[in-house]
Amino acid sequence: MLALAVLIFLLPPEIVLPLFSVAALAGAAIVALAALVAPRFAALKPVNAWDVAGALTLIGCAAAILGEIEPLLEYLKPMPERSNARG
Numbered sequence: 001m002l003a004l005a006v007l008i009f010l011l012p013p014e015i016v017l018p019l020f021s022v023a024a025l026a027g028a029a030i031v032a033l034a035a036l037v038a039p040r041f042a043a044l045k046p047v048n049a050w051d052v053a054g055a056l057t058l059i060g061c062a063a064a065i066l067g068e069i070e071p072l073l074e075y076l077k078p079m080p081e082r083s084n085a086r087g
Contacts (some may be wrong), residue, residue, distance in 0.1 A: 015075050017067025024060030028053045 035049035
């Protein structure tokens with residue numbers, strides 16, 4: 001939730017959900033790799049690392065469904081080069 005609050009305050013509102021989706025899916029991948037490499041994280045009870053990775057995946061997919069991609073593409077589009085001519 002802290003990551004979402006930081007994104008809301010620092011970024012334009014139309015790109016918060018797409019970036020939160022990417023962040024949640026990246027977090028899910030990191031937690032899943034940690035569970036794969038270190039089985040003790042995968043064996044914790046009552047909530048293990050696989051549960052956390054699944055929850056982050058669900059949150060990331062929900063944010064991707066609710067967010068629009070077009071504003072993010074406009075935000076990431078390269079700026080046109082400025083000419084040196086002053087006219």
